[in-house]
Amino acid sequence: MINVAIVGAGNISPAHIKGFLEFPQRCKIVAICDIYKEKAAEKKKRFGLNDAIVYENYKEILKMEDVDVVDICTPPYTHANIAVDSLNAGKNVIVEKPMAASLEECDKMLEASRKNKKLLSVISQNRFRTQFMKLKKVVESGLAGDIVHAQVDSFWWRDHSYYDLWWRGTWEKEGGGCTLNHAIHHIDMLIWLLGMPEEVQAVMNNVAHDNAEVEDISIAILKYKNGALAQITSSVVHHGEEQQIVLQGKKARISVPWRVYASVASNNGFPAGRDEKLEKEIQDYYDSIDETRYEGHTPQLDDVLKALELNRDVLVKGEDGRNALELITAIYKAASTRQVVKLPIEKYDPFYTVSGIMASVPHFYEKKTFVENFSDERITFGRDIK
Structure with missing residues (x-):
C-alpha cells in the first residue's frame, strides 16, 4: 500500500483526491494539509478520508514515517520549497503545474530528486x-x-x-x-x-x-x-x-x-x-x-503508482516540467x-x-484588492456549458 499526503486543499485538490480514490487497493490518503486548516478538514469530510490526519503546516507531514508520496497542490510560488523539503525527507513527490516559479527552482528540485533517489513527477494530465x-x-x-x-x-x-x-x-x-x-x-x-x-x-x-x-x-x-x-x-x-x-x-x-x-x-x-x-x-x-x-488526473496518478510498484520511470518526469x-x-x-x-x-x-x-517583466496593472478564498471552488470549462 502506497501512502499519500495531499499538500494544498484548494480548487485542484479534488481532482487529485478523486484520482487516488480510484485505486483503494493500491494507495491510501493518510494526510491532507492546507494553511487554511478548515479547507483541509472539509476535503477530508467530503471525500470520506476518515483516517487522514489534517495539518496546516506541511512540515508536520514530513515527520510521518509512513508517507511515501507528497502530492503538492499549492500555488506555484510554494512548489519548490515544499518539493525540495519533501525529497530531502525521503518522500517521492508529485507537483501540480507549473513545476515552479523559475528555472533555478526547477533545478533545485531536480537536484534534490537525484540526490535522494526519489521520484519527481509534474502534472501533465493531458x-x-x-x-x-x-x-x-x-x-x-x-x-x-x-x-x-x-x-x-x-x-x-x-x-x-x-x-x-x-x-x-x-x-x-x-x-x-x-x-x-x-x-x-x-x-x-x-x-x-x-x-x-x-x-x-x-x-x-x-x-x-x-x-x-x-x-x-x-x-x-x-x-x-x-x-x-x-x-x-x-x-x-x-x-x-x-x-x-x-x-x-x-x-x-x-x-x-x-x-x-x-x-x-x-x-x-x-x-x-x-x-x-x-x-x-x-x-x-x-x-x-x-x-x-482513465481521464483527467487519474491516469497520471496511476502511472506514478505503477512506477513506485514496479521500480520504473514515470512517463512525465521532472525534466519534462522544466522543459x-x-x-x-x-x-x-x-x-x-x-x-x-x-x-x-x-x-x-x-x-x-x-x-x-x-x-x-512588465507589471500591467497594480493588484489593489483581493479575497482570501472563494466560496465556490468548482473548476468549470466554458466549452462544456450549454
Whole structure:
C-alpha cells in the first residue's frame, strides 16, 4: 500500500483526491494539509478520508514515517520549497503545474530528486488523454510526413473576479498569467509532440483584467532547428474556450480535436482535391490505437503508482516540467525584451531566477484588492456549458 499526503486543499485538490480514490487497493490518503486548516478538514469530510490526519503546516507531514508520496497542490510560488523539503525527507513527490516559479527552482528540485533517489513527477494530465496519445502515435508513425507548422490555440476565458484571489495575478506568487498557468498544458503537449524549439519571439498584454499584474493574452512564434515554425496563442479572454493543436505535415494535416486532411495538387501546384487513400490510411491507424482507460488526473496518478510498484520511470518526469517552464520563460523574455530569444536559457540569464524575472517583466496593472478564498471552488470549462 502506497501512502499519500495531499499538500494544498484548494480548487485542484479534488481532482487529485478523486484520482487516488480510484485505486483503494493500491494507495491510501493518510494526510491532507492546507494553511487554511478548515479547507483541509472539509476535503477530508467530503471525500470520506476518515483516517487522514489534517495539518496546516506541511512540515508536520514530513515527520510521518509512513508517507511515501507528497502530492503538492499549492500555488506555484510554494512548489519548490515544499518539493525540495519533501525529497530531502525521503518522500517521492508529485507537483501540480507549473513545476515552479523559475528555472533555478526547477533545478533545485531536480537536484534534490537525484540526490535522494526519489521520484519527481509534474502534472501533465493531458498527455494521458486518448486524443493526445493517438495524435502522438500518428506523428511518430510518419504517415503525415515531417511536421512543418504547428498552430496552438490555448483559448480560455476567465472573468475579472478570477484574479481577486490573493495569490493570483501577481508575478511573485502566481509566476505569470495565462501563458504559465493555462497554456502550459498545450505548451507541454507541443514539446511532447515536436520537441524544444531553438528560437522564440513573442508579444503579450493585459487587455481585460486590470486587477492583475500579469498578462491575459500572449502570442509566440517558435522556430525549430529543422526549419519548422509554430505559433502559440495563450489567452484567458476568449469566450467559448475553443482549443486546438493543428499540425501541418508535408503529406497531411492532423489535429486535436481530431481531423485529417490530405491535399493533392494539379499540375500547376494548386489544390485539386483530397488524397482519400492517404486520409483513410491515417484514419485507420488512428482508429486502431487503443483508448486510454482513465481521464483527467487519474491516469497520471496511476502511472506514478505503477512506477513506485514496479521500480520504473514515470512517463512525465521532472525534466519534462522544466522543459515546459523553460519555453514559457523564453516567451516571457521575448515579450518583455522585444528580442528573439535563443534556447536554452543559461544560468547567468536574468530570467533564470525569480528575482530576475520580477525585475524584467512588465507589471500591467497594480493588484489593489483581493479575497482570501472563494466560496465556490468548482473548476468549470466554458466549452462544456450549454
